[in-house]
Amino acid sequence: MSSSLLFAALLILTATSFYMGRSAAVAQRAATGQPLHSLPGYYGWYVVCWCGIPAAFVVVAWLAFETTIVQALVVRSLPQAIRDLPADQLGLIISDIRNVAGGLATTSANRADVMAAAAHLRWIQTVATAALWVCVLAAGIAGLLIGRRHIVPSLRARNDVEQVVRIILIIASTIAVVTTVGIVLSLLFESMSFFARVSPIEFLFGTQWSPMMAIREDQVGSSGHFGAVPLFTGTLLIAVIAMIVAVPIGLMTAVYMTEYAHKQVRAIGKPILEILAGVPTVVYGFFAALTVAPAIRAAGEMIGLQIAAQSALAAGIVMGIMIIPFVSSLSDDVINAVPQSMRDGSYALGGTKAETAVRVLLPAALPGIVASVILAFSKALGETMIVVMAAGLAANLTLNPLDAVTTVTVYISALLTGEAEFDSPKTLASFALGLVLFVVTLALNIVALQIVKAYREQYE
Amino acid sequence: MTPEAIRRLKRRYAAERRFKAYGIAAMTFAAAALLLLLVTVVGNGYTAFWQTQLRIEVFFDPDAIAPAGTTDRRRLMGADYRTVLLDAVSARFPEVRDRDGLRQLEGLVGSGAEVQLRDMVVADPGLIGQRRQVWLLAHSDIDMLIKGQTRLGDGARVTERQAGWLTALARGGDVDQFFNTRFFTGADSRDPELVGILGGVVGTTFTLLICLLLAFPLGVMAAVYLEEYAPKNRLTDIIEVNINNLAAVPSIVFGLLGLSVFINFFGMPRSAPLVGGSVLALMSLPTIIIAARAALRAVPPSIREGALGVGASKMQMIGHHVLPLAMPGILTGTIIAMAHALGETAPLLMIGMVAFITDIPTDPLSASTVLPVQIFMWADHPERGFVEKTSAGIIVLLVFMLVMNASAVWLRRKFERRW
Numbered sequence: 001m002s003s004s005l006l007f008a009a010l011l012i013l014t015a016t017s018f019y020m021g022r023s024a025a026v027a028q029r030a031a032t033g034q035p036l037h038s039l040p041g042y043y044g045w046y047v048v049c050w051c052g053i054p055a056a057f058v059v060v061a062w063l064a065f066e067t068t069i070v071q072a073l074v075v076r077s078l079p080q081a082i083r084d085l086p087a088d089q090l091g092l093i094i095s096d097i098r099n100v101a102g103g104l105a106t107t108s109a110n111r112a113d114v115m116a117a118a119a120h121l122r123w124i125q126t127v128a129t130a131a132l133w134v135c136v137l138a139a140g141i142a143g144l145l146i147g148r149r150h151i152v153p154s155l156r157a158r159n160d161v162e163q164v165v166r167i168i169l170i171i172a173s174t175i176a177v178v179t180t181v182g183i184v185l186s187l188l189f190e191s192m193s194f195f196a197r198v199s200p201i202e203f204l205f206g207t208q209w210s211p212m213m214a215i216r217e218d219q220v221g222s223s224g225h226f227g228a229v230p231l232f233t234g235t236l237l238i239a240v241i242a243m244i245v246a247v248p249i250g251l252m253t254a255v256y257m258t259e260y261a262h263k264q265v266r267a268i269g270k271p272i273l274e275i276l277a278g279v280p281t282v283v284y285g286f287f288a289a290l291t292v293a294p295a296i297r298a299a300g301e302m303i304g305l306q307i308a309a310q311s312a313l314a315a316g317i318v319m320g321i322m323i324i325p326f327v328s329s330l331s332d333d334v335i336n337a338v339p340q341s342m343r344d345g346s347y348a349l350g351g352t353k354a355e356t357a358v359r360v361l362l363p364a365a366l367p368g369i370v371a372s373v374i375l376a377f378s379k380a381l382g383e384t385m386i387v388v389m390a391a392g393l394a395a396n397l398t399l400n401p402l403d404a405v406t407t408v409t410v411y412i413s414a415l416l417t418g419e420a421e422f423d424s425p426k427t428l429a430s431f432a433l434g435l436v437l438f439v440v441t442l443a444l445n446i447v448a449l450q451i452v453k454a455y456r457e458q459y460e
Numbered sequence: 461m462t463p464e465a466i467r468r469l470k471r472r473y474a475a476e477r478r479f480k481a482y483g484i485a486a487m488t489f490a491a492a493a494l495l496l497l498l499v500t501v502v503g504n505g506y507t508a509f510w511q512t513q514l515r516i517e518v519f520f521d522p523d524a525i526a527p528a529g530t531t532d533r534r535r536l537m538g539a540d541y542r543t544v545l546l547d548a549v550s551a552r553f554p555e556v557r558d559r560d561g562l563r564q565l566e567g568l569v570g571s572g573a574e575v576q577l578r579d580m581v582v583a584d585p586g587l588i589g590q591r592r593q594v595w596l597l598a599h600s601d602i603d604m605l606i607k608g609q610t611r612l613g614d615g616a617r618v619t620e621r622q623a624g625w626l627t628a629l630a631r632g633g634d635v636d637q638f639f640n641t642r643f644f645t646g647a648d649s650r651d652p653e654l655v656g657i658l659g660g661v662v663g664t665t666f667t668l669l670i671c672l673l674l675a676f677p678l679g680v681m682a683a684v685y686l687e688e689y690a691p692k693n694r695l696t697d698i699i700e701v702n703i704n705n706l707a708a709v710p711s712i713v714f715g716l717l718g719l720s721v722f723i724n725f726f727g728m729p730r731s732a733p734l735v736g737g738s739v740l741a742l743m744s745l746p747t748i749i750i751a752a753r754a755a756l757r758a759v760p761p762s763i764r765e766g767a768l769g770v771g772a773s774k775m776q777m778i779g780h781h782v783l784p785l786a787m788p789g790i791l792t793g794t795i796i797a798m799a800h801a802l803g804e805t806a807p808l809l810m811i812g813m814v815a816f817i818t819d820i821p822t823d824p825l826s827a828s829t830v831l832p833v834q835i836f837m838w839a840d841h842p843e844r845g846f847v848e849k850t851s852a853g854i855i856v857l858l859v860f861m862l863v864m865n866a867s868a869v870w871l872r873r874k875f876e877r878r879w
Binding site: 068165166168180182251260265269281283284290325353357385 | 480496702703704717725803814
């Protein structure tokens, strides 16, 4: 509530500053008779920059540090005995304090202390909010006044405003890099604390995966095993099944659409593929679990095969269906990019369409097709919802597609959903899995992009 | 031609026909898969828009609801409607006296009917002590049987006796189907007859709004810089490679980023559309940037030179001419990115939007869920009633996506200019 009020206040302040800057410039032109360097609006924007940027800085700084500072202050107010508790218990008490301050009841043993700290916290929060208001408005108004004083007809307002906009544009374009850095750092950071407890060797080469930690120290089998090889093989198995479905069908679709199909057929075929590409993965997951898996099981029973209810085959086939449009649209592009002269050459020698496609087009388009297959494979590795819904949690080390297997993505989500504590190897393991997934898909993607790049240069 | 040449030619033509048949088979497989998926979803889900109700005379017993004649809202909310309901149903079938029979009678109307009675009494306490004919929500299992989604016997959870009572009720015109408004106005619930999608829809709206507000300006600004200003140097190269790679990062990794940066580092609330929208914004940013750059590139140089020629600055040329002309293309790309974000589930699981939330979220900071996550959660329940509701949720989701994609296509058709 108070944040939207502050936002409204800032909006009013900037609007005022625009109006003040503009009218100041116009007034000075009338008074001095000097022509303005820029259009009057630029003087308005000039003052807006002076007013808005400092205020925005204050807000961002407050947002970044508020929680940390407030928490530190609250912890300092706690009695020594509580402050000396281990980090995880202290964290529990702090969240308890927050809850109490938010109006909930507490069940803590240190009831009195928690209540006192909650009152303290509420007081700090009131003070902090007031301080924020004062700082933001002070920064804004000070900026406004300074900017307003700069305005003279000869001020090069447009150039200055454009410089500011340019800097904002540069910042916007670095967000992508910042995101990547954020991903890498957060994955690395959390994985480090995981590898401090579980050795990377065990994680990468161990064959036993049972991440369920004991609740008590003295429980039997309390250690948990973090050998991720079953997950890796499961992921590969499902992805390979998906590729076996998607690559031939996607490729044949692309060849058919570019070389054979009439206009009318293309007008129907393209939208079908686009819809297939647009269906949310959660829908595919539901489809796999509800229709495909039971159908495969029933088919297996008919010929006397025991198929697991959550077989790798069902998940893989549905994932393959999901990836068909991906393979076909990328291959479509590269086949289309093969110069017409090569087709004509083949036809002139008497080649049929099929021979042209298989012996001329596909070899010519091969690098692009390989790249699209690699990209599709990396998509299959990172796909989550289908496997979460259709593959289950059984970490079997097997290459039998009729067995139940599980994947890296399934465990990333299973270990983190509904988990309150953050510091156990169990939750941290999902970051290590995420790191592996990120590195592998990134490598595949870079390879694919390199191939595409080399191929483009060939024909252009 | 020699006989051998004719044979060879025949073989080659056969291969040609075979190859074409493979192509047709591939296309047919894709189409059939899509058709099967749609048939599954629609076939399971279309009935969810109606709901079976049973007309039963209810005596709003003051002893059970408000012993002291109270009209206090809190007391009325917490009163024992189960008993009222049971009395009403067993009064309709007085011949049933055995314990097992009573339990089966109770099974005709689910806990949805209890909530219904509660809402009636809370809305009008004057009902207490009166007798009324009320259309009560049938239990989900009964609902499924009446709609023909399950049949008696094969795993259906309706007994022969219950089916007999239903026939008796139906003979008196006391079984009917009504439009399921609750499905469009309610939120999540443990009972399939009570669930609604509005909670998910509102959460999705907040999430997508946040995503749009963040990703659209940032994406357009980044595209303008990269396309119009950026010098060809190493930094620009890095940014470009980065954007391409970011587009291929698995969505679940973005969820991990959101969890460790937004929630653990910045201390933003779990399950909030604000966090979900931010994560989806980072995810859709590359798509928007790539689409916006293509749209900017398509504006012909003559426009730029014209603007510069009459004395516009570079920024004015972009702001007044290039960007407005590229806008339809940029918007098309943005809508497609948003449609993609609409169906995204995995990263939102990571940031806790997978909670069981029975209220409709009121602002972007309150705990909420989104439509695809809601579908995921319902899909986890084995009951037939939930299968129906899951499918109906998917129908709604697909309709949303279809509308968004259709508007993107419309926008492209309407404003596309060939120079």
